[in-house]
Amino acid sequence: TAFLHGDLEEEILMKQPEGFEVPGKEHYACRLLKSLYGLKQSPRQWYKRFDSFMVSQGFDRNSYDCCVYHSKLDNGSMIYLLLYVDDML
Numbered sequence: 001t002a003f004l005h006g007d008l009e010e011e012i013l014m015k016q017p018e019g020f021e022v023p024g025k026e027h028y029a030c031r032l033l034k035s036l037y038g039l040k041q042s043p044r045q046w047y048k049r050f051d052s053f054m055v056s057q058g059f060d061r062n063s064y065d066c067c068v069y070h071s072k073l074d075n076g077s078m079i080y081l082l083l084y085v086d087d088m089l
Helices: 042-056
Strands: 007-015 029-034 068-072 078-084
Antiparallel strands (some): 007 029
16 A cells, blocks of 8 residues: 555556446546556655655655665664665664
């Protein structure tokens, strides 16, 4: 379900899913508003949304690995967030 949170930047049309065709409008296409699992764009769109959220929360992206975020607290402690596919540590 993580990929459903990615917004698409381009217009993507798809054939109506089997079993969900509208009678009399079988030749119509569906316009996707959110990314779906299986689209080439899905992982990238999910990451872009995740990245913008982390940066808005005050985290910095590591310059050597874009899947490592860090933030320094007022007391000098560090928070590290490691992103692997769609899991976080």
